[in-house]
Amino acid sequence: MLEARKGHTRQNRRRRERAVLLFIRLTAVLALAVMASILLYLLINGLPAINLAFLTEFPRDSMQKGGVLPAILGTVVLALGALLTAIPLGFGAAVYLAEYARPGVLVSFIRLGVSNLAGVPSVVFGLFGLSLFVTTFGFGRSILSGSLTLGLLILPTVTASAEEALRQTPQSFREAALALGASRWQAIRQVVLPAALPGMLTGSILALGRAAGETAPIMFTAAAAYTLAPPDSIFREVMALSTHIYNLATNSTHIEETRPQQFGAALVLLVLVLGLSMFAIVIRAKLRRGRKW
Amino acid sequence: MVEDSVIISARNVDFYYGDFQALKNINIDILRDEVTAMIGPSGCGKSTFLKLLNRMNDFVPGARLSGEIFIGGESIYAPEADPVVIRRRVGMVFQRPNPFAKSIYDNICYGPRLVGVKKPKELDELTEKALRAAALWEEVKDKLGKSALELSGGQQQRVCIARALALEPDILLMDEPTSALDPIATAKVEEWIKDSGLSIVIVTHNMQQAARISDKTAYFFLGELIEFGPTKELFTRPKEVKTENYITGRFG
Ligand SMILES: Nc1ncnc2c1ncn2[C@@H]1O[C@H](COP(=O)(O)OP(=O)(O)OP(=O)(O)O)[C@@H](O)[C@H]1O
Numbered sequence: 063m064l065e066a067r068k069g070h071t072r073q074n075r076r077r078r079e080r081a082v083l084l085f086i087r088l089t090a091v092l093a094l095a096v097m098a099s100i101l102l103y104l105l106i107n108g109l110p111a112i113n114l115a116f117l118t119e120f121p122r123d124s125m126q127k128g129g130v131l132p133a134i135l136g137t138v139v140l141a142l143g144a145l146l147t148a149i150p151l152g153f154g155a156a157v158y159l160a161e162y163a164r165p166g167v168l169v170s171f172i173r174l175g176v177s178n179l180a181g182v183p184s185v186v187f188g189l190f191g192l193s194l195f196v197t198t199f200g201f202g203r204s205i206l207s208g209s210l211t212l213g214l215l216i217l218p219t220v221t222a223s224a225e226e227a228l229r230q231t232p233q234s235f236r237e238a239a240l241a242l243g244a245s246r247w248q249a250i251r252q253v254v255l256p257a258a259l260p261g262m263l264t265g266s267i268l269a270l271g272r273a274a275g276e277t278a279p280i281m282f283t284a285a286a287a288y289t290l291a292p293p294d295s296i297f298r299e300v301m302a303l304s305t306h307i308y309n310l311a312t313n314s315t316h317i318e319e320t321r322p323q324q325f326g327a328a329l330v331l332l333v334l335v336l337g338l339s340m341f342a343i344v345i346r347a348k349l350r351r352g353r354k355w
Numbered sequence: 356m357v358e359d360s361v362i363i364s365a366r367n368v369d370f371y372y373g374d375f376q377a378l379k380n381i382n383i384d385i386l387r388d389e390v391t392a393m394i395g396p397s398g399c400g401k402s403t404f405l406k407l408l409n410r411m412n413d414f415v416p417g418a419r420l421s422g423e424i425f426i427g428g429e430s431i432y433a434p435e436a437d438p439v440v441i442r443r444r445v446g447m448v449f450q451r452p453n454p455f456a457k458s459i460y461d462n463i464c465y466g467p468r469l470v471g472v473k474k475p476k477e478l479d480e481l482t483e484k485a486l487r488a489a490a491l492w493e494e495v496k497d498k499l500g501k502s503a504l505e506l507s508g509g510q511q512q513r514v515c516i517a518r519a520l521a522l523e524p525d526i527l528l529m530d531e532p533t534s535a536l537d538p539i540a541t542a543k544v545e546e547w548i549k550d551s552g553l554s555i556v557i558v559t560h561n562m563q564q565a566a567r568i569s570d571k572t573a574y575f576f577l578g579e580l581i582e583f584g585p586t587k588e589l590f591t592r593p594k595e596v597k598t599e600n601y602i603t604g605r606f607g
């Protein structure tokens with residue numbers, strides 16, 4: 063009798079297994095379809111606007127003609143500035159958290175702070191950057207203010223991913239160095255950091271992708287609607303792709319006429335961000351292959 | 356005369372991890388140029404004792420020691436003792452091979468560079484000497500620039516031995532150095548231990564191994580040193596019942 067039941071439950075199990083699998087497949091396909099249609103929509107609307115001139119020229123005729131070169135440059139400069147801000151602070155904090163801090167109130171407090179910071183809406187960072195860097199420090203609307211603001215925005219992500227990479231380096235590396243008479247800092251600098259650095263950088267580049275696409279923080283602190291000046295000083299305002307799209311679509315004099323430019327700029331931004339992520343993923347895969355822990 | 360040949364001695368050593376007492380009143384004299392094996396059931400404090408000898412337990416929060424340990428006549432837990440200097444004189448090889456993610460050459464040179472050796476010629480010589488001493492030179496002399504992580508497990512462990520030897524330590528501590536190795540690699544490491552002529556303290560789970568390679572054996576049980584003496588005697592005519600139970604497999 064039990065034998066019969068065994069066969070019965072097996073059939074049931076199989077049927078349920080198949081149903082679950084079907085459901086999971088469906089959700090995966092749906093998610094993919096949504097992403098694909100966004101991409102397709104952008105491609106259809108944006109691709110016609112894109113040519114060499116679009117990528118290498120300044121905007122003309124109230125943005126209806128010409129290209130988005132200054133916005134591309136501005137976005138790249140701001141993103142790099144953000145990285146330069148976030149890496150020293152974030153890596154420093156990560157080394158402290160992963161290598162030195164003993165579990166306790168202070169550390170829990172810092173971790174809580176870091177993870178809460180990651181959840182703060184970017185517009186709040188914009189407002190904060192405006193009052194601190196632009197006004198109080200007197201940096202004005204500038205590459206400097208924008209980079210610092212974006213840097214703070216990605217700081218939690220950079221810190222968390224760097225800490226994770228440090229924790230993944232085997233304890234045995236530290237032990238080996240210490241047993242050879244290295245000081246704690248020597249062990250970290252000479253053995254742990256070189257091993258963890260690729261992972262730490264990958265996390266940072268992924269965060270950078272996020273910074274490059276942000277709109278609100280730089281709208282408050284760095285972005286000019288239109289400027290002919292090249293970004294040759296950190297105290298200059300710059301154009302950026304995200305704010306350029308926003309401006310064209312919401313408060314330009316020719317909203318309908320600049321649709322192709324809007325989509326073109328969006329496509330360029332997307333390619334830039336995806337490119338950064340791909341870059342990070344490729345180096346991570348490369349580095350994974352070479353190591354065995 | 357007798358005093359002279361003692362290289363490590365522990366006097367009334369108690370050791371605590373927080374509230375837990377891991378070692379109880381350990382007294383032992385370990386002789387120069389001998390291989391001393393530490394055996395005993397899991398958790399009896401072998402690794403703990405070994406790590407006291409190069410002050411690696413300094414890094415464990417809440418750890419506490421009383422009693423004294425002398426190496427070469429100097430008290431290594433005296434306030435004026437420098438743990439970094441001690442670790443350079445007392446090398447350590449760990450249970451799992453743990454070469455750095457660097458070239459073989461840079462692994463061996465890590466210790467010498469820490470103490471300020473910079474001349475390439477000097478480093479080259481030290482590397483060859485250490486690798487020869489670890490019986491690895493012939494196998495790796497043509498690929499010193501390759502990552503140590505690309506070597507086999509047994510080779511990696513010998514890189515770790517060479518890395519420790521490059522500092523020309525007075526004593527080498529080994530914590531189950533062959534437990535992650537296959538029989539052939541194990542045989543090579545054992546052979547090296549027997550022929551090295553160094554003062555070696557080795558923790559092992561493997562009683563046959565202790566019998567094969569050591570001059571003296573110490574048997575630990577629940578944080579106490581139950582018996583310590585010449586390996587042959589300990590295995591053939593143990594003085595303590597607990598030791599006999601353990602080596603004959605009647606233990607727990
Ligand atoms: N860092 C630590 N913190 C707290 N307790 C510890 C720590 N390290 C070891 N112990 C405890 O101390 C006792 C002795 O541990 P030790 O590692 O010295 O044993 P062992 O003889 O080396 O065992 P094994 O053969 O399994 O390696 C064990 O009860 C262990 O749980």
Ligand SMILES: [Mg+2]
Nearest residue numbers: 401402403530
């Ligand atoms: Mg152990």
